[in-house]
Amino acid sequence: MTSPTTPPPPTQVGSTSRRATLGLLGGTAALGAAGVGWAVRPGQAEAAAAPGSAVPFHGDHQAGIASAVQDRLHIAAFDLRTNDRDAVVRVLRRWTAAAERMTRGLETIEGGADPAVLEAPPEDTGEALALPPARLTLTLGLGPGFFAKTGLAERRPAALIDLPRFKGDELDPARSGGDLVVQACADDPQVAVHAVRNLARIATGTAAVRWSQLGFGSTSSTTPAEQTPRNLFGFKDGTRNIAGDDAASLVEHVWVGAGDEPAWMTGGSYLVARRIAMRIESWDRVSLREQEDVTGRHKISGAPLGATAEHDPVDVAALPADSHVALAHPDANGGVRILRRGYSFVDGSDGFGHLDAGLFFLAFCRDPRTQYVPLQTRLARSDAMAEYLTHTASGLYAVPPGVRPGEYWAQLLLEG
């Protein structure tokens, strides 16, 4: 049996795209509908990419941070199973090439679904064949263990701290941490799952899946002109999130700057991942007034309490002091902002007659020590909403800067 690392034998039935593969076999009949937005549009701004189309993989920053938020998430963390840095580099090279192809709507490698190569396992697992790119973004992060295991402990960023234990945390270690994390976001969950699964397959022997989480509904748009999504408390979420086209705020709050340490992180960011179980049954028994007082916004309109429209200015002093918005607002936190990218989840039942539901919180920031940690310390201590929330998993990852053509993910760290 051919190992997954062996390139397939040369063949005359080359396939350069999912569409081309299907076309060769006469299976194009149904592509009229499915092919909407198929074409790659590398010149298009990320934030404006139409649903179904491709988001450029290359750039100064990784896609999937400031990009317009897609509606489906599959995120997975990996444990390195080796201390061999060369093996890790080989995986990162193959991951980068596969990721770039998959975000264009192609198989993981050229000819990866080639039907002429019968005696080898297909290089691509196939379940995304003929599906459009679906705005797939793949975003890589590195956990503390990555630096230790690859002999690069001295290059670990000081900002990549071990997060403190926050009040109320009930973290499951099996669902937390990890040496590597890949955030896959797409308009079609099959495309996101296919991407994570194929990266996991490429890493076989070098890294193994530690945890994996699906999310089904974005709760934090980065495109304020669109309808603000609602979380499982039924409230609009992310009304004042950092917009993907707000370059000044991204520079101030999200991207690691040229003057920040270490230099290889310039243009990168830090990803905070928190699995937050929501006590939706308790919440649902609370009066609308109390729900709104706890949140600090009106439920239907999303307006700050006492105001009339969602985007009306927030007057922190006019809100209940322990409301979520009052405590999380930049005005109450020395101007601190983070870019949120969370997704709702339902993971079956909790075994007590309820759904195991919540928010998979994802946020990007320039320095978690001065942004996420003080913010979450405050919320965990004082937020009236904390009564309805339990943080059940946690991770912090250094997100390297974007990849240029010919480079691989985290190359500057590994070779700089």
Add this chain to the structure above:
Amino acid sequence: MTSPTTPPPPTQVGSTSRRATLGLLGGTAALGAAGVGWAVRPGQAEAAAAPGSAVPFHGDHQAGIASAVQDRLHIAAFDLRTNDRDAVVRVLRRWTAAAERMTRGLETIEGGADPAVLEAPPEDTGEALALPPARLTLTLGLGPGFFAKTGLAERRPAALIDLPRFKGDELDPARSGGDLVVQACADDPQVAVHAVRNLARIATGTAAVRWSQLGFGSTSSTTPAEQTPRNLFGFKDGTRNIAGDDAASLVEHVWVGAGDEPAWMTGGSYLVARRIAMRIESWDRVSLREQEDVTGRHKISGAPLGATAEHDPVDVAALPADSHVALAHPDANGGVRILRRGYSFVDGSDGFGHLDAGLFFLAFCRDPRTQYVPLQTRLARSDAMAEYLTHTASGLYAVPPGVRPGEYWAQLLLEG
């Protein structure tokens, strides 16, 4: 605090629809896009409902069986917490009214998100406000325990057997069975989750969630003209599924007939639910030839082995005798067919470095004793694909016939 069963106080700010509620508050700006297909089209054939639009709730048969398959699933089973048949009837009445409204894109009850009723919990949890109906269908099934607990054991259909243990079954009781099941399918998972959650909420005190499963990608279309979806083995699945507009096949294989027992089930069906874990990592290490031999079809085209096009006739005798298609084909099973409606799932990781992935198999049939049981007995014993599958949960449910305006789910059973 108002109990969930108390109707809200009268108010002058009535809200008759999600759109109307938002409109009252000036929140219509974003509805141009979200409102696509919002309008209810009761005269429209189910199978032709456009994505985003409403599927009629009322009819001879429940929606969600022959209806065009939506791409997202949330299915939940419930245990009755009472033997009080009247309490169960009250829940079924409220479930039916809420289900009918939600499939039209409305809140669970009229005025259910009314912002004027501040001192009561909102009757609708809110996360689907302003979302289109998304072709939501809600399909009710009754497990064996329903009949025992409501004192209707003598009305339990003979076809609602306790499924035998099939070879290789490794069933988790906590994820199997249940007295009631609700299958929610929609184009938007937030709409499906909202529906299940609000039905669970209505049932509080009478029934509690036993298990719940999300599915992200349909694997069995009921509209053969559309592109056949692929399962997580990368193969097209459901090529020869019963089409939703094939009335003759539905009558023969899916709907309980007027001559079948019991009479209250006429127009109903039986739902088989099986959670099937797929060993995708093992599968991915197998050559394309072996994958195709195990399946009995070509991977890319979906054509039967030796044929060229997906819908070419299947010659069972020409396929490997232990291939999945050869064993499952009607020609090899005395003409037996079932209507499949399965969804792919990924439930985190398996704790051994892999994704916990598979197929949530859903199938409807007229009599499981003569259809599903012999078919699955054969597959479990001889199917070459069984090496890559483990059935980890199971349920069989009697699906009552459709509901007419003014009736409630299973009324004929409970009052007939």
